[in-house]
Every structure is written in C-alpha cells, then in structure tokens.
Amino acid sequence: MSVTTIQPGGAKAPLDASTPGLSATGLSEVRDWVELLKPRVMSLVVFTGLVGLLVAPGSIHPILGLTAILCITVGSGAAGAINMWYDRDIDARMRRTARRPIPAGRIDAGAALAFGVILGIASVLLMGLATNWVAAGWLGFTILFYVFVYTMWLKRRTSQNIVIGGAAGAFPPLIGWAAVTGDTTLMPWLMFTIIFLWTPPHFWALSLWTHGDYARAGVPMLPVAHGARETRWQILMYTVMLAPAALAPWLAGFAGPAYAAVAATLSAIYLYHAVRTLREAQDEVGRSLVQDAAARRNFGFSILYLFTLFGALAIDKLVFG
C-alpha cells in the first residue's frame, strides 16, 4: 500500500454508531470510560514515571510523589482518550480496535474528546501545584506531542510514525525525575533514550502479525509500507542500538554493576529474539510461514525487558544507593 494514498480522516471522519448504548449498566459504562484512558499503555507509563521519581536525587513527600504519579497516569489517559477520539474512523476498521467504546458506539465522540481535554488540563495544573512547573511543563508537552505530533501528524503519514511519535511514551521517567528535582539532567535523558529506542522494535514486532489490520485502516506501519523483511531488519537494528543505551546509566556512573549485569543479560536475550525474528521461516517478501511465532515471543519479551530493566534501575538505586 502506498503511503500517499492514505487520507487523514481523523476527527472529520463519519461515525456510524451515533446512539450511545442505553442498555449499558453503570458498571460497564465506567469500564468504557476507563478503557478510553488506555489502561494497558498507562501501566508502562506509570511504572517508568515512578522509576524516574525513585532514582532522582533528593526526596519528595510521599503525598506529593503519589500526586505526581497520579498526574502522569491521568495525563497519559487524557492523551489516550483524545487519540481514541481522533482515530475512531480507523479504529472501526481494525479488528483489534473495533470494539473500543467510540467505534462500538458506547461513548459519544464529543464526550470522549471533552473528557480527554479536561483530564489533560487538570493533570498538568495539578502537577504544577503539587510539585513544580518544570514537571508540569514536560507533562503538558508530552500530552500535546502524543496528540498533535504522533496521532494527528505522523501516524497516518509515515512509516516512521512510531519512531518519532514513540518519544511521547519515553517522557514519563523524565517527568518523574523533574517532579523531584525541578530540572532534567543527563540521567533522565538516558532513561528517555532507552524507551525511545525500545518503542520501535516493540511495536514493529506486534505489527508483523497485525499488519493486515493496519493496511485495512490505511496506517503506514513499517510492514505495510516497506514489507515484513525490512521490518525484521529494522527490529534487529534498533535492538542492537538499544543494548549500549541500556548500559549507559552504568557507563555514566548513575547505576552500579548489579544493574549493568541485568542490563547486559536482558539485552543479550532481546538480541537473540531479534535474530530469531529475522531468521524465522518466511516467504520471499518476509511473511512468516510459522504464524509469526518468533515475532510473538519477541513482543512478549520486549515488555518483560523494559519492566525488568527499569525495575533493576530502581532497585539498584534503592538498595545500593
């Protein structure tokens, strides 16, 4: 599929289901509103934000620290809700997302947008009042980056959408750090770099077996725009670049040898999965002949990789100082 054929519909796109589900019970309605906040994405954001907060020098009152994490959580959810509002047309065309609250007609699109905007503004203001305006500024920037740069600009236009847009998911540790210190020095940017380099291979592994969905929706994910073989190579290249980035906190003196050992081990396993993904049995254009078994394992390990790596960073700081 050519990238140039993709038309950004976004907010102007028609919405088939106009009547919110009147039969929904109160509980299921709450579940729908929570689903708008993309809770699965949120868990990663909350965890990395918390690690940023824990490894920062200095201390923060627990109530203010909890408020900062709440703000990062709500800000992330706000960006997710606005993303679902804008992408409701393509969500309706993808099997993976067709049952989301807006395309399924359970939540009105305008209400979802208002929900996201209000939560976004509230999270930034609360962050500023509870911690400092540097952290609040980064939180606001992250929300705007995800909405305008990733969702509205890049996602439907370029196969590099996840590379540049993925930066939005890399900011939370930096926000957590800034909530404690009021500034952003080298270490939070190293954490940013780790997530920034981890994001493309993580999503490209997923897109290797969901590319049909993306093609139907006209989203130029790498396998759609450049094929599965190129995607496998790109996964390997980013995984190679990620390894030294994962070791960088130790090389820069911010983490000890225990962290370095964990980072080296995880990176070696991740590289093994990337090579397996590249060498998986495939046809002449790189499509898997074994139901993307290696890519699925790669994707599963990528989640474990990031949680363990950041967990090791936090433990290294808390235990070894």
Added chain:
Amino acid sequence: MTPEERIQFERRRRSRNWAILGVLVSLVVMFYLISTVRLFQG
C-alpha cells in the same frame, strides 16, 4: 424515547452524577493534603 429507555437514561445520569461527586470530593481532599504538605515544607 420509550419509558424503558427513559428509565435507563435517568439511571445512567444518576450514576454519572454520583461519579462526578466522587471526583469532586476526591479533588477537595487532594487539594487539602497538597496544600498542607506544601505549607509544612515551607
């Protein structure tokens, strides 16, 4: 709107109002705690 739909609509509106009340009360408590902590921190 049929009577059944009206009952459902009112039930949804009532539960939504309770949710908004809960959020507002939580915000009041949170602002109180944040103000107290910041005041004591100087």
